[in-house]
Structures are given as structure tokens and as C-alpha cells.
Amino acid sequence: MLKVVPKKFKVHSLTGRIDEKLMLKAWKAVKRNRGASGIDNISVEAYEKNLERNLERLMKKLKTRGVYKCAPLKRVYIPKGKTGKLRPLGIPTIEDRIAQEVIRQLIDPIFERMFHNNSFGFRLGRGCHQAVEHVIKYRNDGYKHVVDIDIKGFFDNIEHDVIMTFLRAEIADGNVLDIIETFLRSGVKEEGKIKPTTKGTPQGGVISPLLANITLNYLDWQLSSAGQKFVRYADDMVILCKSRSEAENALDFTLKILNDLNLENSPEKTKIARPQEGFEFLGFEIKKQFIVMRRKSREKLEDALREATTRKHNLDAKVIEKLNRILRGTINYFCTHFSHVFGYFRNIESWLRRRIRSMKYKNIRHTNNFRLKNKHIWKRGLLRIRNLCLAAKARCNSPPNQGKRMGVARCLKEARR
Numbered sequence: 417m418l419k420v421v422p423k424k425f426k427v428h429s430l431t432g433r434i435d436e437k438l439m440l441k442a443w444k445a446v447k448r449n450r451g452a453s454g455i456d457n458i459s460v461e462a463y464e465k466n467l468e469r470n471l472e473r474l475m476k477k478l479k480t481r482g483v484y485k486c487a488p489l490k491r492v493y494i495p496k497g498k499t500g501k502l503r504p505l506g507i508p509t510i511e512d513r514i515a516q517e518v519i520r521q522l523i524d525p526i527f528e529r530m531f532h533n534n535s536f537g538f539r540l541g542r543g544c545h546q547a548v549e550h551v552i553k554y555r556n557d558g559y560k561h562v563v564d565i566d567i568k569g570f571f572d573n574i575e576h577d578v579i580m581t582f583l584r585a586e587i588a589d590g591n592v593l594d595i596i597e598t599f600l601r602s603g604v605k606e607e608g609k610i611k612p613t614t615k616g617t618p619q620g621g622v623i624s625p626l627l628a629n630i631t632l633n634y635l636d637w638q639l640s641s642a643g644q645k646f647v648r649y650a651d652d653m654v655i656l657c658k659s660r661s662e663a664e665n666a667l668d669f670t671l672k673i674l675n676d677l678n679l680e681n682s683p684e685k686t687k688i689a690r691p692q693e694g695f696e697f698l699g700f701e702i703k704k705q706f707i708v709m710r711r712k713s714r715e716k717l718e719d720a721l722r723e724a725t726t727r728k729h730n731l732d733a734k735v736i737e738k739l740n741r742i743l744r745g746t747i748n749y750f751c752t753h754f755s756h757v758f759g760y761f762r763n764i765e766s767w768l769r770r771r772i773r774s775m776k777y778k779n780i781r782h783t784n785n786f787r788l789k790n791k792h793i794w795k796r797g798l799l800r801i802r803n804l805c806l807a808a809k810a811r812c813n814s815p816p817n818q819g820k821r822m823g824v825a826r827c828l829k830e831a832r833r
Contacts, residue, residue: 418676420581420634426588430522434478439471442517446510446622454509455490455605463510474511478518481591486512486598489618491606504572506604506618516622519595524626526586531629532636537650538625544698545752547649548707551656551697552754554645559656561663562695565670566685570651571624572616574631575678576600579617582630599623625650631677638673639666647697654697663688699749706756714760717746721764725771727778735775736797739768743799751808758805765801769793 446460453459463470477484489506496503508516531539536547579600583593600617603610617624628650639646639655644666646655655670657663667688671681689695694703701710709717724738750757772793773784794800 418578418581418634420585422585426586427526428588430587430589431479431481431591433522434475434518436471436475438518438521439475439514442514442521443467443471445517446513451513452490452492452507454507454512455488456509458510460510470511471514474514478515478595479591481594484515484595484598486515486602488603488605488610489613489620491604492620503619505620506613507620508602508618508622512599512602513622515595516599519592519599520623520626522592523583523587527626527630527633530586531633532640532648534640534646535629535633535636535648537648537652538629544649544749545754547647548698548700548702548752549754550647551654551702552707554647554656555702559645559658560691561657561660562689563655563657563663563667563670564685564687564689564695564697565653565655565667566682567651567653567674568680568682570679571619571628573679574617574628575615578677579627579631582634596623596627634677635670635673639670642666642669644669649698652698654695660688660690700755707754708756709750709760713750717742717764721768721771725768725775727775729775731772731776731796733797740797740799743801743804747801747804748808748811751805753809758802761801761805772798 447464450460487509489508492505492507493502494505495501528539534550536542536544536550576597580593580597583596587593599621601613603612604618605611617627632648632651636646636648644655645657646653655663655666657666667686674681687695692704694701696702696710699710699713701708720742721739724735724742729735747761751761769790770780773788774780776788777784
């Protein structure tokens with residue numbers, strides 16, 4: 417049973433903090449993140465044409481209780497890896513995104529100080545690499561048995577009453593609470609029909625990650641009180657134990673807490689990994705002695721490179737630019753001081769050069785190596801993977817000092833040669 421004790425002294429008068437400065441700050445954040453338009457088809461550019469008036473009108477709605485109404489979300493589906501399944505996204509309008517960002521900035525400081533230190537998702541100054549490093553630290557301390565928890569359809573299944581219970585325990589501003597409930601119950605427009613949203617927080621909403629953290633913070637502190645060693649990034653969580661029996665007890669305890677939150681685990685994806693087995697976390701496969709890219713991440717990279725270098729396309733500056741964008745993003749994430757991926761990326765570079773030659777000459781022949789040498793490919797602007805890896809590692813290891821930053825800059829300069 418969910419046990420939430422409301423605070424004796426809650427936060428009041430959040431509505432009074434909504435002013436022109438906060439509205440403009442929220443707008444800049446929404447503009448920076450870009451994104452598609454909602455059901456009203458108003459883009460960021462169109463909204464900006466009459467920005468001052470639009471923000472003033474929205475501010476009045478947010479400050480007057482019962483006036484602000486959230487438009488239904490636009491339903492969009494994106495592929496879910498190679499599973500053949502689709503992931504539903506709910507796209508708010510630009511104005512609703514600004515409103516969500518305003519409320520997010522108001523309530524985030526309240527809950528940030530309450531979040532557990534082992535929570536790394538969607539928090540300022542924290543990220544995936546720190547989460548993986550935390551896992552490595554626990555494993556080095558002897559916690560070898562890993563409970564890999566997968567919450568079934570987490571964002572789609574969080575109950576609104578559960579979210580509001582946690583919010584009401586800390587916040588006494590009825591207007592702000594009503595606005596958040598409006599976000600949650602806005603409905604979704606799909607195939608021309610508006611369907612009600614009775615549970616879940618939409619993937620695509622600005623405030624959704626914060627609401628997810630607020631909900632799972634209850635799980636974090638329950639695990640911590642029970643002495644469990646865990647690491648969580650949004651709904652991705654692993655619990656590390658010293659023995660199989662401890663891992664089984666931790667799994668049972670976690671399932672009980674999830675049940676209190678009216679959430680379920682995915683039985684086919686939740687498992688206990690033995691010390692000699694590897695497990696996946698945040699795109700990495702963490703093995704006994706090595707940390708590499710997981711298979712799905714490798715396949716995603718190779719598919720993207722394969723699609724960009726199909727033989728029916730011509731080899732031009734746009735292709736090179738696209739390849740550089742794919743390589744830079746992937747290497748910056750996976751090439752770290754704790755991962756072992758250099759050999760894989762070296763093989764990728766060799767394979768990619770063969771595809772580039774095949775793309776240019778429309779065939780696969782060994783003689784193409786002499787017709788288009790490596791140095792000529794690099795002169796066309798393709799970044800060298802070796803130097804991208806060195807730059808990524810230098811950036812990952814560097815404290816904020818000028819010497820290290822200059823080292824990163826040199827590596828990036830070399831990558832362009």
C-alpha cells in the first residue's frame with residue numbers, strides 16, 4: 417500500500433512567481449528544443465511572429481485559476497527498434513509546451529533536493545555515463561549479481577492519482593496542481609478522434625520526465641531504506657547484490673513497491689544476471705571484464721551508415737556531412753574511459769571506407785582501394801574515427817581546465833585532417 421505522508425509545511429504561492437521573465441525563459445527552452453507542431457499546426461516560427469502578445473495572453477491564463485485549458489495531444493508513432501512495434505508519442509502544441517516548461521521550472525527545485533543520489537535521469541549535471549560509472553563502482557565493490565528491472569510501459573501506465581498524490585504532499589498551490597492535472601488529462605487526437613487519457617504521462621511532453629522522477633523517487637527511497645545498492649536512469653534500473661539469494665529478495669521487494677505504485681514489471685525482460693553473465697544498461701553491455709556497445713546499438717549504427725551509403729546515391733558533401741553527424745554522435749556517447757569499443761569502431765571505419773568506394777564507383781572491387789585512397793576520402797571531409805575516439809575520451813576524462821580543453825580541440829582538429 418502506498419504510504420505518502422503530506423508535509424506539514426508545503427510550498428505555497430507558486431502562481432505568484434509566474435512573470436514575464438519566467439515566460440521568456442520557458443519560451444527560449446522550447447525554441448531551443450524545436451520539435452513538431454501540435455494539433456493546431458502552429459510551428460515555433462509562427463508562434464514567434466507575435467511572441468510578446470502570445471506570451472502575455474498565456475501568462476494571464478496560467479495565473480487565473482480555472483482558465484488555462486490544455487489542447488489534446490497529437491498522436492505520432494515512431495518505430496521501436498527492429499521489433500516491428502511502434503512507440504506512441506503525444507505531441508503538445510507549442511503553447512502547451514511553454515506552459516509545461518513554466519510549471520516544470522517552478523516545481524523542479526522543490527523536488528530536486530528530494531531526489532536520491534542514485535537517480536541520474538533528466539537531472540541537471542547528471543547523465544548516462546555517470547550512471548554506468550556508478551554501476552561499475554558497485555561491481556568493483558563486490559556486488560556482482562545484478563537484478564535488471566524493466567517496468568512495463570512505464571510512461572503509458574503511471575496512474576494520475578499516484579502522480580497527484582506525490583505532488584499534493586509537497587505543493588499547496590491549487591492553481592498549479594490543477595494545471596498539471598490538465599496536462600495529464602488533456603486527451604489525445606488520433607485518426608481525427610479525441611480519446612481521453614485516463615492514465616500515463618505522454619512521451620513527448622516537456623514535464624513528463626520530471627513527473628516520472630517524482631513517481632519513482634518513492635521506489636528509490638524504499639530501496640535505499642532496505643539497504644539495496646541500485647542505479648536508476650528514468651525507468652531503466654539495476655539493483656546490485658553480493659549473492660543470488662540477496663538478488664532474489666531484492667527482486668521480490670522491488671516488485672512489491674512497484675505494485676504499491678500500481679505498476680508492473682515486464683517478466684520477459686526482468687531478470688537476475690549471474691556474475692559471469694553480461695547485462696545491458698543504457699546502451700552498453702556490461703560484461704565481467706569488458707564494457708562494450710550492446711548488439712542493438714551496434715545494429716542501429718550500422719543500419720544508419722548503410723542507409724547513408726547506398727549505391728544508388730552519389731558521393732557528395734551532403735553524404736559526408738551526414739556520415740560525420742552519425743559517427744560523431746555515436747562515438748561521443750560510447751567512447752569513454754570505461755568502455756572497450758575502439759576495436760569495433762576501427763572495424764567500422766574500414767567497412768565504411770569500402771562502402772564509400774562502392775558508392776562512388778557503383779561496384780565492389782579490390783582495385784577501388786587504389787582509385788580512391790584513404791587520404792582522398794579524408795580530404796573529402798570524412799572525420800577519422802581514431803581521432804574522434806581520442807577526442808571523446810579526452811572530453812570524458814577532462815576536468816574543466818584550459819589544458820584539457822586544448823587537448824580535446826587538438827584531437828578534433830586532427831579528426832578533420
